[in-house]
Amino acid sequence: MKNLIKVEDLSYSIPFGKEILKDVSFELNEGEIIGILGRNGAGKTTLIDLLLGIRPTTKGSIKILGENPIKEDRIGSTSICFISQDVSLNSSLGVGKFLDFYAGFYPQYSRSEEKCLLELFTVNREDQIASLSTGQQKKVQIIAALAANPKILLIDEITAVLDPETRNQFFTQLSKEKTTKGLSIVLATNIAEDLTSRADKVLFIDNGVGRIEQPDQILNLFNLKKSA
Amino acid sequence: MKNIKHILLHYFEWSRTVYLITIALILISAYAINYFPIASEFKPILIYCNLIVALAFHFITRFQPVQGQAPNGFSLKFFQGIPLKKDEIILSVVACSLLSTIPIILCTLLFSEYVNRTFHLNLNALKISINASFILLLLSMVTTKSIIEFPRKEDERKNPFRPFIKILRQSSVSMFAILISLLLFLIVDDYFHWNLAKELLSFLESLPKYLTSWWSTLFFVLFFLYHFFEVHRLWTNEILTYKKQYWNAKKEYALLAISGLGTLFFFMLIDLSTPEIYIGTVQKAVYESKYDLLKNISPEKINTTNYYGVTPMMVAVGHGDLKMIQYLESKGANYEGKIVNEQKLNGMDNIMLAIRRRDLSVLKYISTKTNNLTRLNQELGFYPIHYATGTCQSDVVDYLVEQNVDVNVLNKDGETPLMVSARANCWSVAVVLKEAGAKFDAKDMLGKTALEKIKNPKSKKELVYFFQKNSRVPASK
Numbered sequence: 001m002k003n004l005i006k007v008e009d010l011s012y013s014i015p016f017g018k019e020i021l022k023d024v025s026f027e028l029n030e031g032e033i034i035g036i037l038g039r040n041g042a043g044k045t046t047l048i049d050l051l052l053g054i055r056p057t058t059k060g061s062i063k064i065l066g067e068n069p070i071k072e073d074r075i076g077s078t079s080i081c082f083i084s085q086d087v088s089l090n091s092s093l094g095v096g097k098f099l100d101f102y103a104g105f106y107p108q109y110s111r112s113e114e115k116c117l118l119e120l121f122t123v124n125r126e127d128q129i130a131s132l133s134t135g136q137q138k139k140v141q142i143i144a145a146l147a148a149n150p151k152i153l154l155i156d157e158i159t160a161v162l163d164p165e166t167r168n169q170f171f172t173q174l175s176k177e178k179t180t181k182g183l184s185i186v187l188a189t190n191i192a193e194d195l196t197s198r199a200d201k202v203l204f205i206d207n208g209v210g211r212i213e214q215p216d217q218i219l220n221l222f223n224l225k226k227s228a
Numbered sequence: 229m230k231n232i233k234h235i236l237l238h239y240f241e242w243s244r245t246v247y248l249i250t251i252a253l254i255l256i257s258a259y260a261i262n263y264f265p266i267a268s269e270f271k272p273i274l275i276y277c278n279l280i281v282a283l284a285f286h287f288i289t290r291f292q293p294v295q296g297q298a299p300n301g302f303s304l305k306f307f308q309g310i311p312l313k314k315d316e317i318i319l320s321v322v323a324c325s326l327l328s329t330i331p332i333i334l335c336t337l338l339f340s341e342y343v344n345r346t347f348h349l350n351l352n353a354l355k356i357s358i359n360a361s362f363i364l365l366l367l368s369m370v371t372t373k374s375i376i377e378f379p380r381k382e383d384e385r386k387n388p389f390r391p392f393i394k395i396l397r398q399s400s401v402s403m404f405a406i407l408i409s410l411l412l413f414l415i416v417d418d419y420f421h422w423n424l425a426k427e428l429l430s431f432l433e434s435l436p437k438y439l440t441s442w443w444s445t446l447f448f449v450l451f452f453l454y455h456f457f458e459v460h461r462l463w464t465n466e467i468l469t470y471k472k473q474y475w476n477a478k479k480e481y482a483l484l485a486i487s488g489l490g491t492l493f494f495f496m497l498i499d500l501s502t503p504e505i506y507i508g509t510v511q512k513a514v515y516e517s518k519y520d521l522l523k524n525i526s527p528e529k530i531n532t533t534n535y536y537g538v539t540p541m542m543v544a545v546g547h548g549d550l551k552m553i554q555y556l557e558s559k560g561a562n563y564e565g566k567i568v569n570e571q572k573l574n575g576m577d578n579i580m581l582a583i584r585r586r587d588l589s590v591l592k593y594i595s596t597k598t599n600n601l602t603r604l605n606q607e608l609g610f611y612p613i614h615y616a617t618g619t620c621q622s623d624v625v626d627y628l629v630e631q632n633v634d635v636n637v638l639n640k641d642g643e644t645p646l647m648v649s650a651r652a653n654c655w656s657v658a659v660v661l662k663e664a665g666a667k668f669d670a671k672d673m674l675g676k677t678a679l680e681k682i683k684n685p686k687s688k689k690e691l692v693y694f695f696q697k698n699s700r701v702p703a704s705k
Contacts (some may be wrong), residue, residue: 016509054308082308082309084309088306102310105231154309
């Protein structure tokens with residue numbers, strides 16, 4: 001299988017601040033889902049930022065589609081899509097206008113898939129973004145990202161705001177994209193149950209140190225008795 | 229470039245309707261102000277409304293990545309998630325920002341004449357607009373770049389210059405708000421007649437002049453700060469990480485120094501603030517009240533004229549700077565000269581400029597030095613009394629009457645000052661002229677008397693009422 005992401009001995013410190021990640025290593029192959037799990041403030045979003053090239057690494061290396069993400073003139077950047085809890089859209093736009101805008105950045109964007117996804121997630125192209133709830137706005141982002149036909153999808157804690165039905169539809173669609181198109185997914189989440197039956201492997205970050213765990217083992221990683 | 233074009237086209241599409249309505253509104257208002265008989269009290273309000281619409285358009289529709297969740301913008305995370313380079317984000321934001329600034333520039337250009345008249349200024353609206361756009365552009369670049377470079381404000385927490393960055397970010401909005409408030413205050417001032425406030429804040433009248441004369445320096449300081457923070461950002465954020473191997477402190481600081489000096493040199497050479505008709509070293513020094521530069525000036529240079537025929541004395545008179553007038557006089561300056569090659573001010577001499585400035589003290593002073601009060605201005609085709617009458621300055625007309633100026637003298641169209649005052653609906657001047665012996669039965673070349681020149685019958689009634697109420701012993705007696 002083709003290797004799409006390779007992270008080796010990655011460390012990241014806030015400039016003049018504490019060390020967030022220590023010697024994290026993992027690989028992601030085509031058609032795989034890797035879950036990133038950790039307590040609040042463990043560094044999940046920071047790791048996604050590093051994969052996006054928003055932050056420079058302190059030590060170690062990242063290769064995403066064979067390129068360093070910090071490089072400005074990457075060829076593969078149009079093959080990576082990002083969905084996040086922190087993304088907010090311009091509320092004065094309509095859904096259709098936003099999708100048209102988004103489509104312009106991705107040459108492989110498919111209008112027919114966009115139509116199917118709009119129907120699946122019951123979102124109307126004519127709706128104003130301002131009239132949508134937070135969960136519905138995330139659905140619009142999901143539609144845009146999946147219609148763009150990326151090779152890698154980076155997801156940062158988006159499932160928490162989705163209702164059970166939409167969450168189910170979302171994961172079903174991800175599995176479909178994974179099997180039919182070989183989509184690789186990096187899914188950062190706080191909800192361990194999201195990963196148990198869906199991820200191929202899980203990167204558990206604890207005190208900055210990342211280790212690969214099997215999805216069926218992750219429920220034992222949190223000390224639930226203590227917190228209860 | 230493709231991505232920037234894509235963003236710009238979409239931005240225009242989103243804001244197209246409001247954009248065109250805003251521009252149409254400004255154009256219609258400008259046309260109405262110039263060509264329809266709108267009451268003078270409503271003109272400032274109309275301009276005020278236009279400015280608010282233009283500013284509202286700019287702030288509501290601007291395309292700016294914002295920190296966190298914001299209702300009318302894409303969050304920075306959105307921009308970071310799509311395949312855009314940092315430079316593309318910055319350039320597209322700047323391009324969209326410029327597009328949304330066009331209505332404000334249009335407003336400045338179209339209403340500049342009125343604003344200049346209201347404030348007794350002679351500022352070049354085009355140059356100020358270009359300056360303002362540059363500043364907006366620069367601030368837009370600074371804010372966008374700093375937002376992009378500090379993803380979660382971690383650097384700022386560790387950055388000793390954080391308060392300055394914060395001020396720089398916020399100052400653009402607050403400075404703009406202060407300027408607009410000042411502008412609005414000065415506009416509405418004429419309407420509400422806040423004479424006391426005007427007296428107290430009279431020092432503000434000279435503020436636009438000083439502000440614009442220091443514009444180049446201000447621009448340079450902003451540019452320097454921008455580069456400073458840029459170097460500082462590299463130092464604090466990236467030198468310790470992946471850029472360590474590429475970092476060369478000497479090279480970076482040398483670049484900063486060279487670009488800083490280059491910018492300083494550029495903005496010192498290209499003066500974007502001084503009005504065009506004041507070009508010339510001596511004229512500019514007078515305009516900026518730089519006495520030290522004039523200290524050792526030779527008598528030959530003191531009366532030098534520029535392309536527009538403007539002498540240093542005319543600059544001082546045009547700005548009502550009596551102290552400078554006396555200083556130039558002591559250096560051997562005379563009161564000769566007329567403006568040429570300038571459409572609006574062609575033919576203006578020192579007396580006319582003093583009247584235009586509405587500064588009686590300057591007029592009184594220079595009229596003792598020159599006998600132009602009773603001389604026909606060949607280029608303009610009228611006498612000073614016609615100009616004072618047409619601009620409705622009863623105190624100036626009163627003074628001219630005192631100086632035994634003929635109140636029935638004819639301009640090139642055969643009009644007496646009374647006819648001009650009738651045309652201008654200026655009854656306070658008409659009272660002064662009537663009491664000084666102005667002839668009501670005098671006719672112009674078309675055979676019309678002053679009263680016949682008043683088109684509106686209501687205005688004729690107003691004039692009669694005004695005469696009854698305001699008759700008094702002429703000041704000349």
